[in-house]
Amino acid sequence: xxxxKPAKLSEAAGSVWDDLLDSMEAFGGLSTADSFLLQTxxxxxxxxxxxxxxxxxxxxxxxxxxxxxxKSDSYKILRDCERAMLGxxxxxxxxxxxxxxxxxxxxxxKHEPSEWDQFL
Numbered sequence: 001x002x003x004x005k006p007a008k009l010s011e012a013a014g015s016v017w018d019d020l021l022d023s024m025e026a027f028g029g030l031s032t033a034d035s036f037l038l039q040t041x042x043x044x045x046x047x048x049x050x051x052x053x054x055x056x057x058x059x060x061x062x063x064x065x066x067x068x069x070x071k072s073d074s075y076k077i078l079r080d081c082e083r084a085m086l087g088x089x090x091x092x093x094x095x096x097x098x099x100x101x102x103x104x105x106x107x108x109x110k111h112e113p114s115e116w117d118q119f120l
Contacts, residue, residue: 003035012049013042020094027093027104034092041088048081 005017017038024030030038051074060075071079090098 003030003032003038006035006039009039009042010046012046013039016042016045024092024094027099030092037088037091041085041092041094044081044084044088048078048085051075051078051081 002021005014005021009017020038020042021030054074055072055078058072058074060072061069062072064070089095093099093102093104
C-alpha cells in the first residue's frame with residue numbers, strides 16, 4: 001500500500017518524499033503507519049540542507065556574550081537533524097544494516113562493469 005504524501009510538506013520535502021518512496025518500493029514500501037516518520041525525515045533533510053552552507057560559512061563555533069567559544073545555534077540544528085535522520089533511517093530500514101536487522105531483503109541491482117571499478 002502506497003502512503004499518501006502529506007499536503008503540508010514543502011516542495012523540497014515533497015521531492016525528498018517522492019525520491020525515498022520510489023527507492024523504498026524495492027524493499028516492500030511503507031505502511032500508512034510509517035507516514036509520520038517519513039514526513040519527519042523529509043523535513044529534517046530539508047532543514048539539514050539549509051544549515052550545511054550556513055555552518056560552512058560561519059563555522060561550527062561562535063563566541064557567547066562573555067567571549068567564550070561555544071557551539072553555534074546553526075551547528076546545533078545541523079547536529080540535531082543528523083541525529084534525527086539517522087534514528088529515523090534506522091526505523092524505516094533506509095540503511096543496509098537496518099534492512100538486515102529488520103529482515104528486509106536488500107535490493108541488489110545487476111552491476112554493470114565500469115572504468116571506476118578499479119578504484120572501489
